[in-house]
Amino acid sequence: MGGALIAPVADALVASALGLGAQLVAEATVPGLAFALDELGDIDIPDPVAARIDKAQLRALATLYLAADLEPAGIIPAVETLAALAATGALQVDLGAAESLVASWWRARNDRISEVERNAFFSRLFGTSSGPVAADADRNFQFEDGMLELCESLYKLDELGSDDPYGGLAQQARVRAGARALIANLGEASSGSTAFIAQEVVATLKDAFAIVGHASLRGAFAARDLWGVVDGIARIAHKSFRRAAPYIRRGKAGMIVISWLAEVSEQIGESGPLVEIGHPVVGSAIDWIEATLDIGEAQSSAPAAPRARGPAPAASPWSALGA
Helix, strand or coil, rough: CCCCCCCCCCHHHHHHHHHHHHHHHHHHHHCCCCCCHHHHHHCCCCCHHHHCHHHHHHHHHHHHHHHHHHHHHHHHHHHHHHHHHHHCCCCCCCHHHHHHHHHHHHHCCHCCHHHHHHHHHHHHHHHCCCCCCCCCCCCCCCCCHHHHHHHHHHHHHHHHCCCCCCCCCCHHHHHHHHHHHHHHHHCCCCCCCHHHHHHHHHHHHHHHHHHHHCCHHHHHHHCCHHHHHHHHHHCCCCCCCHHHHHHHHHHHHHHHHHHHHHHHHHHCCCCCCCCCEEEEHHHHHHHHHHHHHEEEEEEEHCCCCCCCCCCCCCCCCCCCCCC
């Protein structure tokens, strides 16, 4: 979709995070790059713990983690709500130049992964979702504990306070163990279709971003940035989305940590230090911990959000993919 004018400052964090995510997915879907496609069997990776997942899939999973945290922030759900209201004639807002984008979104709605399908997929990969998931759906309960252990081990690399740029042997061993465990966990949770679904999710996010960031909608909702548009859509639909900032921070931090896992996945079985104290992934690990704490505190004190009004989407062809 084109024609969007994104507020350059207020929306820069989302733009940069989505740009990095798109780059990771592009690297994960380069023609000729090895995939752990189910029909091809296991990919031969030196370390046996990674036997069911390769670097390409980890890059795709990194982007899907960002998408999973952008879901409760409301970018895609807001556009779905706006399009449904416009299609049913219930929208009393002039969309201006964005009308064609919204109409195009609505026409293609059955070709996209639905909200229910996205939440089920994110739950199967990362154990969490921003919406209801069937009771019998797969849920990766171990992911967040594994992510926390890895991030804490990265954060505590310098706990000895020595001049060693790698910390100490015990600290490196903890990072290595955490990395091995999380790679194994993600390998169990993902499938051969992960990279392809990530490609579709990123495309959907880009289209949604183009709509909520459109100058016409910012004017229609008297919004300073895309989050003002999201809030405006929530108001007219009698819905509320969660505070976006900690989800964006955690999503981008988690994406960087998981993409770092992709880069070191082939070194897990080797000897020697895995990461330096000053590596950027350490700062991302700290960001992930802090944002997760912030989200946890907010969830413990916030009432349950009402569901959006509007017609339920029809089943899409994505329903069976990735199962």
